[in-house]
Structure formats: structure tokens, C-alpha cells
Amino acid sequence: MRSKTSSFNGSLFRSNLSRFWPVWAAYLALLLLTVPTTFTSNLRSLLEYNYGGESALTLSVSWLREIHFITLVFIAVFSVVTAMAVYSFMYSSRSTGMVASLPIKREGVFLTSWLSGYLWLAGAQAVTAFVTILITAVLGYNTTAYVLLWFAIQLLETLFFYGLASLCAVLTGTLFILPAIYVIFNFLFPVAEMLIRAIISSFVYGMPDSGVELTFLSPFIQLMSSVNFDYIIKASGEEVFYFSGLKALICYAVVGIVMSLGALLIYRRRRMEAASDIVAVNVLKPVFRYCMAVGFAITLGIAINYLVFGGISSSSLPFTIISLLIAGFIGYFAAEMLIRKSFKVFDKWPGYIVFAVIVIALMLAVRFDAFGYERRIPEAEKVDSVYVSINGQSVGLTEPEHIEMMRSLHSSIVEERRVPDENEATAGLYINYTLKNGREVYRRYEMSGNTLKQVEDFLNQKDILLQRNSFSFPVTPATINFAYADIERADGEYVSVDLTPRQAAELYNDCLLPDLKDGDLGRAELYTYPVDISDTGKITGSRYVLYISADNDDFEGKDIYRGEKVYQFGPEAKRCAAFFDKLAETAGYEFSSYEA
Amino acid sequence: MIEVKNVVKIFDGYRALDEININVPKGAIYGLVGPNGAGKSTLIRHLAGIYRQDAGEILIDGQPVYENPDVKGRVAYIPDEVFYFVQSGIKDMMHFYRGIYPRFDMDRYDKLRTVFNLDEKRPLRRFSRGMQKQAAFWLALSMRPDYLILDEPVDGLDPVMRRQIWSLILGDVEENGTTVLVSSHNLRELEDVCDHVGIIHKGRTMIEHALADLQDNIVKVQLVYQDGGSLPEGLDILHESKSGKISTLIIRGRADEVTNMIEASQPLFYDVVPLTLEEIFIYELGGAEYAVKDIFI
Known part of the structure; x- marks a missing residue:
């Protein structure tokens, strides 16, 4: 008689759904408490301040910007919580034995568990999307397209995070290690890069000690920064919606699927006796040892260096190496202790010697620029x-x-x-x-x-000065969002003057650009600090500070679509100064007293 | 039929199973015995399709067990420590298994309710160990398995329930030809139910026979000789002890052959009795350097 089982098992699926419903109920509750309510609270705020004429688009963009971050956090958290639930059978010998003895192939067990987790997450998102569309429709706004966009983004992001969590789940045999390595994988590369830069930038001329180039390997940070929503209102009055980050979303979703498939392959080969092991895959045990050694070296190593040797400097290479080796020693043998669940691990010393030799060689190579980093200037x-x-x-x-x-x-x-x-x-x-x-x-x-x-x-060369200080697209009354100036009066008080788009365009094109060409404003003074009114409300070093914000009317998704410029200048910018003098005399402006 | 052929399993360099071989005939009740750490549970987990062997073959009716749902669907496995989903009661587990085991028999499940008399809705984690074992038998027997693999199955059960469960199992063997492989340290009990026995030690098979053959092939002899009398040549003596003039011998050989040889040596008195399984176990393992030691502390 043939078994009822295949790659999918309905009984296991139903069992997962019924046993772990509190996880998904919590996720659904959080989504319902956040997603539709953000839209309604935005709308209520606008109504309170008597703004009118907000379209579904402008409200939706504001809503998308707010909820994307928070729902990304939810996905990141609930993906790993869901994985901990549906794969929980892998972490004790009793439960592993029970599931492995069932007449279901391993791919059937894994795919059923994977699907039950993913479909529940997606189901909660679908319900939330439906409820949001209903609520906004009741309020008189058709947001279907934007809500469906949010839903699609959720599905793609869930594919990635749940795929990553699934991969982490099969690599370990200990439940509490699963969220730990999930968090590490999410932030490992940028943090490691930052720490390695902090160590070696003292020895490499020109290497930034901050900044991260491996952001794309930190999916949470990358998705947060690359997925954006905006709109512009063209001169014709047409509202155009812009959404960026689709490429990143698709790439991560594909990576998520690949990781899920990788998890499936590993699970098929996984030794069931590995339940409760820190590392469930034998071939990864050396990887774990060396990763722990490197991880400890670049974290604890920095701490040891600061505490014992007073910090890293270009002349402290030997002390830096000693710190890295001490911390690496701790990490390497701590990893071995975790693997073996024993303190008798020092017979693994040859592996540590290899690590130490590599660390010393790399640090010397860095110090003497063996990789040509310092001399490299692109052709x-x-x-x-x-x-x-x-x-x-x-x-x-x-x-x-x-x-x-x-x-x-x-x-x-x-x-x-x-x-x-x-x-x-x-x-x-x-x-x-x-x-x-x-x-x-x-x-x-x-x-x-x-x-x-x-x-x-x-x-300060004229053409570069002009380029630094001008918009990269035409500035017209139609493209200006807002413009205002803070002006120092003779009595030392400051007043803030709002400019109409027409005035701002005239000021920009007829006064500011010619003054820039004459070199009367916009010069870089590198020995002084730039104007900053954010803290004190006082403007120093100039009489006028002008703010202009404009949208690129011909924006087609490649160029920047919005520019904001701040100019500080004094009476030497003759055309600009004359503009404000004339404005004060003839336009009958009432200068309000500027308060920070 | 269950066939285990030269199976090797290595855990971190330790050979838990070392080219082990066993054969369980169809319809047999096979007792798998051995000292602690001999590899019984490891072998059973291979038979249940949980572990994958490093070498060798494990076949049920000629088919490999590992990753073979068709075979595993005909096998019910009860481990020493039974696992149930945390919140589940017997009824939940019944629904779960019914969707997975193709021959799950609801009529039988209903009939067995009167035997076990357990609260089906109560979470199983609130049951005693013995009650959890009862639930495991209830569910396993409802699967109508061709093969029943049991690891220390009656541990924690009261004597009445032990008899009840063995009665159900023997009934299945008789009516349906179910094959049972059971590992237990309770050799007295195994002796009552098993018709085949395999003794394993250090991951290898020491002895495998039908229990009757095994008992026919090893005897205990108590005898007294006159002064100057001695044992005949050619006896395969596994163990010898003496209390006063009475010698007690464990001799490998058929009872009639041994009796003839002893009789020919004209002892004052002799008695030939069959060995219990426990005695066979102790004396066979004594030959494999696993014996009761006379230690005075």
C-alpha cells in the first residue's frame, strides 16, 4: 500500500497551524494595530491642522514611508520566531526522533514546515492589507494600489528573512542559537567591516575608519535604506508616484528562496543525532571555530587593546597583534568547547597556530601596504x-x-x-x-x-564653485517647493522671510547664479566651520542664509528629483543683497521676529 | 522480515554499531538484548528510519527503511521516552497520526479506548510516564503496523497494564502476522513473549537464535562426584562454581548430549536443567569480558 505522504503533508501542516497559532496571532495583531491605524492617524493629524485637499497619493506616500520601517522590523522579528516554532522539532532528540520516524520524506517535513510558516506570515499580511483597503475606502480614499504595493513588498521581504531564518535553523541543533546566528547574519558583515576598519585604518594611509561598503550584506539596513516612496506634482498638476528599491527587493527575495533551498538540502543530509549540538553540520565546525576566533579578535581584541595598551595607533602594531591573538585564542577555544561540550579542547592547538600565523601575516601585509591600497588611484x-x-x-x-x-x-x-x-x-x-x-x-x-x-x-575654482552651489536641473516658479531666508538685521536680531516661488526663482536665476559666477558667494572656507543655526538659532559669519527646495520637473527616475540648497552670504553678494533690500522696501514685507 | 547487514554507525569517532547483523523473521517476536551502551537504541533508531547508517544495509521486506515512506508507513515505533506535541492530547495526536499513517484504523482506536481508559483531551504532558506509554501503545496499535519496534516498551507500566499490552501485541502477531522487535532489560518478561533473541555487545551481534534453540543449546548441570570422580572430557563449560561438594556448571550443548556425557562419568548425583534467558545473557556476556565481578568493598 502506498503511503499518503509526499513532499507536502497536510496533517503536519494542520498540526503546525494549530500548535503555533499564537505566534501568528501576535503578528496579525501587531500589523492590524499598526498598518491601518497609521493611515488614519496621519489623516486625523492633517484634519486637526486644517490642511485640505490631500490626495490618496500624498496620504499613501506618507503612510508607506512610516509603515515600511516598522513592518520591516516585524518581518525580521516574526520570521525568526516563526522559524523557531515550525522547526522546533529539530532541537531535542525525542522530537527529532518522532518526526524522523514518520513516513514522510525529509523534504516533505521541511517543505511542509516551511510552507506553514510562510503562508501564515503572508496570510497575516493579506488580512492586514484587506482591512487597510476597507478602512481607507470608508474614509473616502482609494488606496488599493498603494496597499497592494505594501503587501507585495511584505511578501518579498518575508521570502528573504524567513529564508535566512530557515537556513539558520538547519545549521544548529540548539534552539537558542537559532536567533543568535540569525541576528549575527543580519548584521555580521557591516559590523565586521566597521571593526576591521577601526583596527587597520590606523596602519593604512587613506583608509576611512568609518563608512560601510558591505551594507548590501546587511539586508535589514539595505532594505531600510533602498526602499523609498515619494511623489512629485508636475507643473501640469499631475501627481507622479515614485517607488525605488524594487531591484533590491527582488534580489533579496531570490536570495531568500536560494537560502530556503539550501536549508532543504542541508536538512536532507542533516544527522538527526545532531539535535542539541551547537553546530549541526559537521563540515561547518571548523568554519564556526575560525569565525569565533575572528569575531573575538575584532571585538574583544579592540577592548583588550584599549584597556591594556591604551588604544590603536600607527605605532602600536605589535600590541595590536598581541591583542588580536589573545582574543582570537579565547574565541577559538570557546568555540571548540561549545562544539564538544567539554573543557578538554586544547588538543586543537594546531588550528589556533594556523589562525595566529594568518593574523600576523595579514597585519604585517596591511602595515607595509602589500596589497597596494595606499598607492591605488583609479586610472x-x-x-x-x-x-x-x-x-x-x-x-x-x-x-x-x-x-x-x-x-x-x-x-x-x-x-x-x-x-x-x-x-x-x-x-x-x-x-x-x-x-x-x-x-x-x-x-x-x-x-x-x-x-x-x-x-x-x-x-573654489569658478566652475567647480558654480557646480557645488547650483541645482542640477532648471529652477522655475513651477519647480520650487518652498524658499525662505533668515536675515540678520542691523540691531542684531534675525528675521525669517518666506519667498514666493516666483520670487525665489527670480532670486536664484537673476541674482544668485551671477553672484556665484563672480565668486561673491559659495566659497569653501576650510579653516572655518559652516553655518549652523540648528543649535543656537543664531547665524554667524553672514548676514543672509537662504534655503531653497525644488523638484526636478523632468525627473524620470534616474536623476535626483528633489534638491535642497542652503546659501550663506553677506553684502558682497551684491545682486542677492540688493534683491532683499528691494524686497524690504517695495514689497511691504512684514518681517517677523525670528525665534529659534 | 527485518535484515540488518553489516551496519556501521560512528558518533564522533566512536563505533556505536560495528558491522552488526541481525535477522528478524516475519511474524517473529524478537528480543534485542545487550548490556548498557551495547547499541540497542542506536540500532532501533536505524530501524525506525531516524538515523542513517554510515555503512551497511537495513531492509524491511527487502526495502531500505531510510527515507522510504512506504516502508515506514507499515512500521510503528515506540521509543523509550515518547514525544508528544506540547499542548496535545491523545485525540490531537490521533488526528495527527491518522493523516500520516495510511492504515490508521479508527475502529480499532475506538475499541482500544475501553482498554486504556485515558482522558483523550487532557494534555499528554500532564500524564504520568506510564500513562504516556499507554497512549503510545493505543496510537501505535491503531496504526495496524506490520512491524512494531519497541524500545524498553513497558518501562513505567503497572503489571496489569503490562500483561494487557503484551496480550494485545501477541494477539496482533497471531491474527495479523505482525513482526515485533523489542529491546528490554527485563529478560524475564522477554522470555515469556519472545520466540527469537539477539544479544548484542559493543555494537556487534554475539548470538542470534530462536529462543528455543538457544535454550536447547546451553544447559545448567548440578552434580556431585565421589572422591576421585571427574568431569568427562569434551564438555564446553562456560562457567563453573562449587558449593561444598555440589558443582554447578553452565555447559554449551544440547541437553540430551550433555546428559549422556555426564551420565557416562558416573556422578553420585546430577541434574540437567534449561537456562533462563537471563542466565544465558549473563553467562554469554561473561565470555565476552562482561561478567559480574566479585568485588568486596
Whole structure:
């Protein structure tokens, strides 16, 4: 007689649903308490402030922006909680034995468990989407398209996070290790990169000690930053909705499916006697040992260095290596203790020696630039653009002659390799080359003295100065969102003046651009700090601070669609100053007293 | 028929099963015995399709067990420590197994209700160990298995329930030809129910016979000789002890052959009796360096 079983088992599926319903009920409750209510609370806020004429689009965009983050957190959390529930049978010998003795193939057990988890998560999302559409419809807004977009995003994100959780589930035989490695996998690469940078940037000239290039390996951070929603209202009055991040979502969903399939393959080969082992897959035990050694080296190693040797500096290589080796020793043998569940682990010393030799070799290679990192300046023909930033002044360069000038300046910085004295005024210069193949080369230098002057001169060249300070798209009354100026009066008080779009466009095109071309405003002063009114409400160093926000009317999804510029200038910007004088005299402005 | 052929299982370098071989004839009640750590439970987990052997073959009716739902659907397995889903009662587990085991028999389940008399809705985790075992038998027998694999099955059951359960199992064997493999340290009980016995030690099979053959092939002899009398040559003596003038011998050999040889040596008195399974177990393992030691502390 043939068994009833196949790759899917209805009895196991129903059992999972009935046994773990509180997990999904909690998820559904949180979604229902958050998703539709965010829309209604946004609407209520608008009504309270007597704003009118909000469209379904503008409300939906505001709603999507708010709920995407919180529902991403929910997915990340409930994916692993669900995995802990549906795969819980793997973590004790009794439950493992019971399930493995059933007349169901292993792929049947795994796929049924996987499906029961995924469908419940997706089901909760579907119910929430339906309820949200109903509630917003009752309020008079047709949000179906936007809610369905949210639902689709949830499905894709769930594929990834649940896939990752499923993979983590089959790698370990201990339930509490599952969420631990899930969290580690989510943040491992950016955190490791950050810590490794913190260690080696002291020994590598030009290496930034911050900034993360491996964000894409941290799915939570990457999805949070790459999925965005916005809209512009074109001159014709047409509202256009923009959504970015589809590519990232699809990529992560595909990775999630691949991880789920990987988990299936591992589960098929998994030794059932591995229940309660920290590492359930034999071939991964050395990987676990070395990962623990590296993990301890770059975390505990930094702590030991600071506590015992006073911190990492360019002259502390031996102490840094000693710290890494001590912490690595602890991590390596702690891992072995966890694997064996025994303290008798020191017969594994040859593996630690290999680790120590690699650490010493790598640190020496870094110190003596064996990989050519310090000398590497991308060839001009391979560079697509360069982004330069220093002391709040930044510019993106795309013209070949500008790129070449920047490369030349970069060469002289590398050749001089000047380390500022403690008492010198310094500024951090960031150079980010985007290559034609899409890769990026990113450097940071602490600048002072003559080299800093060279950078300042470069940024104040007329064409670069103009580029730094102008919008990359035409500024017209139709494209301006808002503009206002903070003006210092003769008595030292500040007043804030709102400009109409027409006034702002006139000011920008007829006064500001000509003054910029004359070099009367927008100069980079690298020895002083930029204007900051956020803390004190006082403006220093200039009489006028002008804010302009404008949308790119011809935006097609590739260029930036919105720009915001802040200008500070004094009476030397003659056309701009005259504009405000005339405005004050003839337009009958009532200057309100500026309060921070 | 269950066939285990040269099966090897290694746990972190330790050979838990070391080219073990057993054969369980169809319709037999096979007692699997051995000292602690001999590999009985490991072998049983292989038979239940839980573990995958590192080498060798495990066949039921000529089919491999591992990852074979058709075979596993005809096998009911009751481990030493039974697992149930945390919140589940017997009824929940019945629904679960009914959807998985193709021959789950609801009529039988209903009839067995009167035998076990357990609260079907009460969570099984609230049951005593013995009641959990009863529930396991209730569910397993309702599956109408061709093969019943039991690891220390009656541990925790009261004597009445033990007899009741064995009666049900023997009934199944008689009526349906169910094959039973049972591991237990209660050799007295096994002796009552088993018709085949396998003794394993250090992951290997030491002896495997029909129980009757085994008992026919080893005897206990008590005898007294006159002064100067001695045992005949050619006896395969497994164990010898003496109390006063009475010698007690464990001799491998058929009772009639041994009797003839003893009689020929003209002892003053002799008595040949069959060994219990427990005695066979003790004396066979004594030959394998696993004997009761006379230790004075």
C-alpha cells in the first residue's frame, strides 16, 4: 500500500497551524494595530491642522514611508520566531526522533514546515492589507494600489528573512542559537567591516575608519535604506508616484528562496543525532571555530587593546597583534568547547597556530601596504565620477578635466603623506571614485597645511564653485517647493522671510547664479566651520542664509528629483543683497521676529 | 522480515554499531538484548528510519527503511521516552497520526479506548510516564503496523497494564502476522513473549537464535562426584562454581548430549536443567569480558 505522504503533508501542516497559532496571532495583531491605524492617524493629524485637499497619493506616500520601517522590523522579528516554532522539532532528540520516524520524506517535513510558516506570515499580511483597503475606502480614499504595493513588498521581504531564518535553523541543533546566528547574519558583515576598519585604518594611509561598503550584506539596513516612496506634482498638476528599491527587493527575495533551498538540502543530509549540538553540520565546525576566533579578535581584541595598551595607533602594531591573538585564542577555544561540550579542547592547538600565523601575516601585509591600497588611484579612463567632500563642502565631478585635476591632487596627497601635528587645524577630506564598472574607491585623509589649501583652491575654482552651489536641473516658479531666508538685521536680531516661488526663482536665476559666477558667494572656507543655526538659532559669519527646495520637473527616475540648497552670504553678494533690500522696501514685507 | 547487514554507525569517532547483523523473521517476536551502551537504541533508531547508517544495509521486506515512506508507513515505533506535541492530547495526536499513517484504523482506536481508559483531551504532558506509554501503545496499535519496534516498551507500566499490552501485541502477531522487535532489560518478561533473541555487545551481534534453540543449546548441570570422580572430557563449560561438594556448571550443548556425557562419568548425583534467558545473557556476556565481578568493598 502506498503511503499518503509526499513532499507536502497536510496533517503536519494542520498540526503546525494549530500548535503555533499564537505566534501568528501576535503578528496579525501587531500589523492590524499598526498598518491601518497609521493611515488614519496621519489623516486625523492633517484634519486637526486644517490642511485640505490631500490626495490618496500624498496620504499613501506618507503612510508607506512610516509603515515600511516598522513592518520591516516585524518581518525580521516574526520570521525568526516563526522559524523557531515550525522547526522546533529539530532541537531535542525525542522530537527529532518522532518526526524522523514518520513516513514522510525529509523534504516533505521541511517543505511542509516551511510552507506553514510562510503562508501564515503572508496570510497575516493579506488580512492586514484587506482591512487597510476597507478602512481607507470608508474614509473616502482609494488606496488599493498603494496597499497592494505594501503587501507585495511584505511578501518579498518575508521570502528573504524567513529564508535566512530557515537556513539558520538547519545549521544548529540548539534552539537558542537559532536567533543568535540569525541576528549575527543580519548584521555580521557591516559590523565586521566597521571593526576591521577601526583596527587597520590606523596602519593604512587613506583608509576611512568609518563608512560601510558591505551594507548590501546587511539586508535589514539595505532594505531600510533602498526602499523609498515619494511623489512629485508636475507643473501640469499631475501627481507622479515614485517607488525605488524594487531591484533590491527582488534580489533579496531570490536570495531568500536560494537560502530556503539550501536549508532543504542541508536538512536532507542533516544527522538527526545532531539535535542539541551547537553546530549541526559537521563540515561547518571548523568554519564556526575560525569565525569565533575572528569575531573575538575584532571585538574583544579592540577592548583588550584599549584597556591594556591604551588604544590603536600607527605605532602600536605589535600590541595590536598581541591583542588580536589573545582574543582570537579565547574565541577559538570557546568555540571548540561549545562544539564538544567539554573543557578538554586544547588538543586543537594546531588550528589556533594556523589562525595566529594568518593574523600576523595579514597585519604585517596591511602595515607595509602589500596589497597596494595606499598607492591605488583609479586610472582616469576608468572613472565615471568623483565625489569630494570636506568640512561640509561637497561636489560631484563628472567632467574629465575635473576628474583629472582631482586625481592629480589625490596623487600629491598620497606622495606627501603628511600626518597633521596635534595643534594644527585639520579637516577630513573624503574622495569617492565611482568607476565605470560600478565599483567604488573610497578614501579619507586628515588634511592640514599646504595640502588643505590646495583642496580649498580646487573647490573654489569658478566652475567647480558654480557646480557645488547650483541645482542640477532648471529652477522655475513651477519647480520650487518652498524658499525662505533668515536675515540678520542691523540691531542684531534675525528675521525669517518666506519667498514666493516666483520670487525665489527670480532670486536664484537673476541674482544668485551671477553672484556665484563672480565668486561673491559659495566659497569653501576650510579653516572655518559652516553655518549652523540648528543649535543656537543664531547665524554667524553672514548676514543672509537662504534655503531653497525644488523638484526636478523632468525627473524620470534616474536623476535626483528633489534638491535642497542652503546659501550663506553677506553684502558682497551684491545682486542677492540688493534683491532683499528691494524686497524690504517695495514689497511691504512684514518681517517677523525670528525665534529659534 | 527485518535484515540488518553489516551496519556501521560512528558518533564522533566512536563505533556505536560495528558491522552488526541481525535477522528478524516475519511474524517473529524478537528480543534485542545487550548490556548498557551495547547499541540497542542506536540500532532501533536505524530501524525506525531516524538515523542513517554510515555503512551497511537495513531492509524491511527487502526495502531500505531510510527515507522510504512506504516502508515506514507499515512500521510503528515506540521509543523509550515518547514525544508528544506540547499542548496535545491523545485525540490531537490521533488526528495527527491518522493523516500520516495510511492504515490508521479508527475502529480499532475506538475499541482500544475501553482498554486504556485515558482522558483523550487532557494534555499528554500532564500524564504520568506510564500513562504516556499507554497512549503510545493505543496510537501505535491503531496504526495496524506490520512491524512494531519497541524500545524498553513497558518501562513505567503497572503489571496489569503490562500483561494487557503484551496480550494485545501477541494477539496482533497471531491474527495479523505482525513482526515485533523489542529491546528490554527485563529478560524475564522477554522470555515469556519472545520466540527469537539477539544479544548484542559493543555494537556487534554475539548470538542470534530462536529462543528455543538457544535454550536447547546451553544447559545448567548440578552434580556431585565421589572422591576421585571427574568431569568427562569434551564438555564446553562456560562457567563453573562449587558449593561444598555440589558443582554447578553452565555447559554449551544440547541437553540430551550433555546428559549422556555426564551420565557416562558416573556422578553420585546430577541434574540437567534449561537456562533462563537471563542466565544465558549473563553467562554469554561473561565470555565476552562482561561478567559480574566479585568485588568486596
